Amino acid sequence: MNLDSIGDWTRTHYTSQVTPELDSQEVTLFGWVQDVRDLGGIRFIILQDREGTIQLTIPKKRVLPEVLTKSDLLQKRFSFGVKGNVKKTTMTSRGIEVIPAAIKIFNVATEQLPIDITGKTPALIEARLDARPLDLTQEQSLATFKVQHTALEAIRSFLFKKDFLEVHTPRIIASATEGGAELFSVDYFGQKAYLAQSPQLYKEELTLSFERVFEVGPFFRAEESHTRRHLSEFTSIDIEAAFANATDVMALLEQVINHVCTVVKEKCANELTLLKHNLEVPTIPFKRLTYDQVLEDLKQHDVTIPWGEDIPTEAFRVLGEIYPYFYFITDWPTHAKAFYIKPREDKPEVSEGFDLMHSYIELVSGGTRISQKEQLIQRLQEKGLNPESFKCHLQAYDYGMPPHAGWGMGLERLTMILTDNKNIREVTLYPRDRVRLTP
């Protein structure tokens, strides 16, 4: 087939911008064939672009012969352009259609697509991820990532207003930052290095200079997790603030969540409708449960956890039934939290760490940090970590480390909540998990 060059054509409108008010005006549209319905004497072609779809109507006896010839060739997913006249009509749900005056075909697509993109026989997640570039053209995928984009935009602008600087810390590091979690190792010019699992230590150090910082970026966990809420590579939204404690950053966090939900609900109304999700904007303040209250609630539901133990997923699921929306869990036992979380001064066995939960999923983890060097060293030792390997980090505490607090939020988990997706891979463009490294 002879393909056309784009030549001097320029898009005048996205499909979503074509309205009945443009009746009888000429528009130039670019996009892809989503579907062709040929009734014999009349043919309907659905043009899709990133903003939506529009119907092209071709009455075969009343269009130019070259338009008819070109439209004969069009198949699903061909990329093409059309110049045509907008026509107001009651025959389409959008109240408009476009009668082509010229068609340019830019590229073809394989006849048999690897997944059904019409929604009639939806493919399973595995087949969809194998054909991810194609899968992402589906309206639900587009809607999901538009929500994510909008959420991120809302978070950034909110944090900018609250005086936070956006920073970028290293992804390649010399040693484990938090102990615990497994790290991916990389060869760094013959030296052993690792992919960062979190910006934790760097962002804390930066409170010494920039006071209030945030970072959005990918982090890596070499845990062989096999669930619908874990990825080997995920995007973290991290903040850290000097001269603040857990209470301060929790207040900030609930404002962030409230703001994001408000903005997404307003700007992505169409996307949420498409995703059949009625997003509720949570009211501030969020419910705050102490660890002790959680244990008590669980006991009421015949789940007994000894004080000091971490809460297993099974118990979180029960808790998620009781509190189906956003809620904080505070006052965690110190030894259940990371070494950098500050123990309460009046009750050292309890920490100033907190989690923000949404149903049974942990969305955010944060807390007041330890800012005294001696205490940090002591906590490292209690955790079985060698202070010597944290030498570089510990030096920051020699230069007037301010009291500080912060949190880290999983962007994909947030997107799951905002779009009501049950699988984290749905909200990740190219997910990386235990068994998937491609595409």
Added chain:
RNA sequence: GCCCAGGUAGUAUAGUUCGGUCUAGUAUGUACGGCUGUCGCCCGUAGGACCCGGGUCCGAAUCCCGGCCUGGGCGCCA
């Protein structure tokens, strides 16, 4: 790392219990033909599959063993 479930056309599924007209059914997609108002268009025709290897048996999609692959759960966490 541990546990459970499952691999049937491009996609999604029926059939596996209890082996036998299963010559493997259906939907959708694809190809071809027909149709002037569709919007999950419709009608007709065609082509398209039992994960791999071994075993039991007169006979295996079905039962057994091994392998590979996938989904889900746990632990861990964002």
